[in-house]
Amino acid sequence: MKRARVAYAGAIHHAVEFNGxxxxxxxxxxxxxxxxxxxxxxxxTVFALGLNYADHANELAFKAPTEPVVFLKGPNTFxxxxxxxxxxxxxxxxxxxxxxxxxxxxxxxxxxxxxAYNYVEGYTVANDYALRDxxxxxxxxxxxxxxxxxxxxxxxxxxxAEDVPDPMNLTLRTYVNGKITQxxxxxxxxxxIPDLIEYxxxxxxxxxGDVILTGTPKGSIDTAVGDEVVTEIExxxxxxxxxVSDEAFSIAGSET
Amino acid sequence: xxxxTGQLCGSRQTAEFYVNPADGTAILDHNHHSLKDLPWDIPVxxxxxxxxxxxxxxxxxLGESVNEPPYQAPPKAPILYIKPANTIISCGMPIPxxxxxxxxxxxxxxGIVIGRTAVRVDEEQAESYIAGYTVVNDVSxxxxxxxRPAVMQKCRxxxxxxxxxxxxxxxxxxxxxxxxxVFINGELKQSNNTxxxxxxxxxxxxxxxxxxxxxxxxxxxxGVPENAPLAKKGxxxxxxxxxxxxxxxxxxxxxxLVKEAVR
Numbered sequence: 001m002k003r004a005r006v007a008y009a010g011a012i013h014h015a016v017e018f019n020g021x022x023x024x025x026x027x028x029x030x031x032x033x034x035x036x037x038x039x040x041x042x043x044x045t046v047f048a049l050g051l052n053y054a055d056h057a058n059e060l061a062f063k064a065p066t067e068p069v070v071f072l073k074g075p076n077t078f079x080x081x082x083x084x085x086x087x088x089x090x091x092x093x094x095x096x097x098x099x100x101x102x103x104x105x106x107x108x109x110x111x112x113x114x115x116a117y118n119y120v121e122g123y124t125v126a127n128d129y130a131l132r133d134x135x136x137x138x139x140x141x142x143x144x145x146x147x148x149x150x151x152x153x154x155x156x157x158x159x160x161a162e163d164v165p166d167p168m169n170l171t172l173r174t175y176v177n178g179k180i181t182q183x184x185x186x187x188x189x190x191x192x193i194p195d196l197i198e199y200x201x202x203x204x205x206x207x208x209g210d211v212i213l214t215g216t217p218k219g220s221i222d223t224a225v226g227d228e229v230v231t232e233i234e235x236x237x238x239x240x241x242x243x244v245s246d247e248a249f250s251i252a253g254s255e256t
Numbered sequence: 257x258x259x260x261t262g263q264l265c266g267s268r269q270t271a272e273f274y275v276n277p278a279d280g281t282a283i284l285d286h287n288h289h290s291l292k293d294l295p296w297d298i299p300v301x302x303x304x305x306x307x308x309x310x311x312x313x314x315x316x317x318l319g320e321s322v323n324e325p326p327y328q329a330p331p332k333a334p335i336l337y338i339k340p341a342n343t344i345i346s347c348g349m350p351i352p353x354x355x356x357x358x359x360x361x362x363x364x365x366x367g368i369v370i371g372r373t374a375v376r377v378d379e380e381q382a383e384s385y386i387a388g389y390t391v392v393n394d395v396s397x398x399x400x401x402x403x404r405p406a407v408m409q410k411c412r413x414x415x416x417x418x419x420x421x422x423x424x425x426x427x428x429x430x431x432x433x434x435x436x437x438v439f440i441n442g443e444l445k446q447s448n449n450t451x452x453x454x455x456x457x458x459x460x461x462x463x464x465x466x467x468x469x470x471x472x473x474x475x476x477x478x479g480v481p482e483n484a485p486l487a488k489k490g491x492x493x494x495x496x497x498x499x500x501x502x503x504x505x506x507x508x509x510x511x512x513l514v515k516e517a518v519r
Binding site: 044045047069070071072073074075076077134136137138139140141142143144147148149203204205206207251 | 303305308309326327328329331332333334335336337338340341342343354375376402403404405406407408411412413467468469470471
C-alpha cells in the first residue's frame with residue numbers, strides 16, 4: 001500500500017493510493033493535483049547519512065568512511081511533494097541529493113542486521129539539499145548546510161515495506177527540468193539498510209516514525225532558481241520540487 | 257520566588273509554580289515542596305538544539321588547531337547539533353551509563369525555551385521570542401574531535417536531562433550574566449558564567465533563525481563551558497544556574513536500568 005498525508009478542503013488527511021488517485025480516510029476520492037502534499041510522516045528523529053555511496057565519496061574527494069557519517073535533522077527542514085525550496089541569493093553551489101528514506105516501524109534497540117528489516121515500516125523518497133557554500137569543518141555537515149527551512153523535500157508516498165521486496169536493489173534518478181542528471185542504485189550503498197539499523201540501534205533506541213535518509217550516489221549538480229528537480233526511486237515514488245529565490249520570501253528586491 | 261511553568265507526571269496540564277531557583281523549592285497550590293518531592297516530567301515539548309564551541313574558553317581550548325586540518329579555519333556560523341527524543345529525560349531520572357563507558361562529560365547548559373515561531377529574527381527583537389529558560393544537562397561521551405557530528409557520543413538514551421521547570425523570561429534579570437555551576441556528589445566541580453558566551457542569547461537566536469525556524473517549545477542551548485566535569489556510575493550530578501533553577505540526576509548503569517525496567 002502507498003500512503004500519504006495531504007491537506008484537502010480545510011483539513012489534514014491520511015490517504016492511500018487508489019487507481020492513480022487518492023482515497024482520503026473519510027472516503028473521498030480526489031486527484032493528485034487537488035491536494036497539498038505533506039511529508040508522509042510527521043518527522044521525529046531523522047538521521048541522514050553523508051558519503052554513503054562510494055562513487056559520491058570519490059566525487060567529493062573523500063575516502064569511503066569506515067564508520068557511518070551520521071547527522072540529524074530537525075522538523076523545520078521538511079516539506080512535501082510539489083513544494084518550493086529556497087535558494088539564498090548568496091550561494092554559488094546548492095545541489096540536490098536523491099535518497100531512499102527508511103521509516104522505522106517499531107522500537108528498536110540492539111537489533112542485529114539479520115533482524116533489521118522486521119523494524120522497517122516502509123520507504124519514501126527524500127531530496128536532501130546541501131548548500132555547499134556554508135560548509136565548515138565543525139560537526140560537518142552542520143545544520144546551516146543541511147537543516148535549512150524547506151531544504152528537505154520528502155514523499156510523496158510512504159510505501160509499505162512488504163511491497164518493496166529488495167530495497168537494496170532500486171534505481172535512483174534525478175531529473176532537472178526534465179533532463180536526467182543523476183543515476184545510481186541502492187546496491188552501491190557502503191552501509192546497507194540492515195547495517196545502518198544495527199549501527200544506530202546499537203547505541204540508541206530508535207522509535208516508530210524515526211527516519212533514516214540513506215545517502216546519495218554521484219551526480220549531484222548545482223541547481224538554479226526556477227529549476228524543477230525531480231528525485232525518483234524505482235517502485236517508491238517521484239518527488240517533485242521547485243527552486244525559488246529569496247524574493248519569494250520577501251527577503252531581497254521586494255522592499256515594500 | 258519567581259514564576260515558572262512545568263509538567264508533573266500524571267497530568268497533561270501545564271503546572272504553574274512559584275519557585276526558588278537557588279534551592280529548587282517550589283510552591284504549588286500554596287504548598288511548599290522540595291525539589292525531590294515533586295514528580296517532575298519533561299517541561300518542554302519541541303526539538304532541542306545544542307550549540308558547540310559557544311563559550312570563549314571552549315573555543316580557546318582548541319587553540320591553534322582551529323587553523324590546522326581538519327578544521328582549517330575558526331568557525332564562522334553557529335555550530336549546532338540536535339539532542340533527539342530518546343535522549344530527553346526529566347529532573348530526578350537516572351542518566352543511563354552505557355555498558356562499555358566508564359565516565360561521561362557533564363554539559364551544563366542554559367536552555368532558551370522558544371515562545372513563538374521565530375524566523376529571521378533581529379537581535380533587537382530576539383528577547384520577545386523567548387518564553388523562558390531551563391537547565392539542561394547536555395551529556396556526552398568524551399570526544400576530542402569536533403570534525404564530524406557526534407551522534408554516537410551525544411545521542412545515547414537519557415543523555416539530555418531537562419528541567420525541572422521553565423522559568424518565565426521576565427523573571428531573569430540578564431540571561432547573559434548568569435553563574436553556571438556543576439556539583440558532583442555535593443562537591444563543586446565547575447563554575448562559569450554566561451557572560452563568557454561568544455554569541456550571547458539574543459545574537460544566537462538571530463544567527464540561528466537566519467537559516468532555520470525555531471518553533472514554540474523548541475529549546476536552544478547556549479553552549480557548554482570548557483573543562484566539562486566527568487561523572488561515573490553512582491554519582492549525583494547537580495547543575496545550578498542563577499535565577500533559572502537546579503537540575504539533579506544520578507548516573508546509573510544502563511544494563512541495570514533496563515533489567516529493572518525503570519525506563
